[in-house]
Amino acid sequence: MTQLWNTIIFQPLLNLLLFLYAVLGRSFGLAVIVFTVLVRVVTLPITAQQMRSTKASQDMQPKLAELQQKYKGDKEKLAQEQMKLYKESGVNPMGCLVPTLIQLPIWFGLYQSITAALPQNPLQLLNLAKHIYSRFPLLANLIPSSLIPLNASFLWLNLGRPDPYYIIPILTVATMWVQQKMMAPRNADPQQQAMSQSMELMMPLMFGYITINLASGLGLYFVATNVVGIIQQYFTSGWGSLANVFKRPAIQPGASRRKGKSDERTKKPQ
């Protein structure tokens, strides 16, 4: 099983990363960024499906809210009607999960590749020797041994070690939060909305926390992949819920005169 994993996922990713390092002026940071873009391009069909599914799910929210209101006391009927709605709209409720699961091996492979490419001790260097394509002369020429050990310096970072200034963890949190916000469905149910918002905050914080202890090369990958994801998401569904973050909250009728004026200013003409 390990052999299969190494042959299909880990070794191709590792050697691609090393090749990029060789051709991109021996900058590991640049190699990680280009590597990320390439991986995002290759997995574009999967992520596009995920984004379409998210968008369709967002569009369904008002109808789902109506159903929840209508079948408040009958959970069984509500579930039936929800499934019916999903079917009619051509939306798979697990549409977001499947692409995520498909991308998991690539995530693991990337993690392994970035840490393996920057050996810090002899055992790690020996591990690298086992996975470089050295037996195939053509491929070996593309990744010359003179590259090893890789130059791990990039901007203020040593990519084999955690970021001492915590900039990468902060960027990870920020970019992930923006992406999550753009993907988040406009949920009419206040309870679900609250849960959704809490998750949108928890996930980036969790990633940020883990990035504090990881090699900053992996953090750089997270930031790069989030930025590419934000761009993809923008062209699929626009700013999404992120647009609401910077809007002033709508004021209920009966509020003070001053607030009412403010409300009028923010209202768009029908």
Add this chain to the structure above:
Amino acid sequence: MRKLTIIIVLFIVLGTLGGCTAAPVTPSWSSLLATDGLLYTGSQGGRVYALNATSNAEVWRFPPAEEKAKGALYGAPARLENTLYVGSYDHHLYAVDANTGSQRWVFTSAGPILADAVIADGMLYVASSDHKLYALDAQTGLKKWEFATGNWIWGRPAVAAGKVYVASFDHKLYCLDAADGSKEWEFKAGAAFPGGPAVANGVVYCGALDKKVYALDANTGAVLWENETGNWVWATPLVVDGTVYVASLDHTVYALDATAHVERWHFATDGMIRSTPAYADGLLYVGTDTGSLQVLDATNGQPKWTFKAGASILTSPVVADGVVYITTLGDTVYALDAVTGVQRWNVNPGNRK
């Protein structure tokens, strides 16, 4: 529900990633030294053990069980009279009493010390991952001089005829004056030098990540010959009676004529060979990362016997008093009859209380 499932999956992934990186333990391969009926071995747990070479009974451990362990130990200990020297991943080189294990002094570098310590003419040469080679007074630990290279030094230096030869990951092999550390010459290879050089009969031999082993004139650094293998050459070449034995990560041991650069024989083993083979009484002992100890006739490369250990053999076997000792990744030490390969004992010193 859908979102919750995704969150759970991602948390598992993150937990796994976090778990992979949280452990601060630095694994290492331990190395051996056999002398005066004692067998000294380091451990990835950060302790040095002195064992009775015949019975494997523990004589002492450093630091003692009740004290906190040091950093992981890669390099082989070196002994001068009653002092044992061993470098550690925690950036320190420890000098301890060879009979009792009590600490005498400690030297601190700015990086992990992975290379074997080398003693010559009362001096102790310590190579560090802080890119420097240090020359210390072996008695006191006082620094005499230091020499900075451009990258890590993981291989042991070699000393001969008043010169010190040290190879670095900066692709260069340096010849220094042993008295003051001044540079005499340097040679640049096509890739990094992960291991150390060997010197014999006025020639310096060293392997590199460009898959080659180089033979250089010890006085001038001029290339006498070079030989390409199928993978990185990490092990320090071994020179015995006019033959250079080169072990490569391409699984093969090459026997080359030291002067004429003619291949005498080669033997393909079942795994990568990271460490220098040991030679004794016409036999060559070769450890592989697949856990095999392959014993060959040094004159023609014919296999004599093989021993399968339970884990990778990444450091050099040691032969003393008719016994070959090996240590595996995970620190199990085996004692085998050097002629027949029959196992006498095995022990993992770190597992003892």
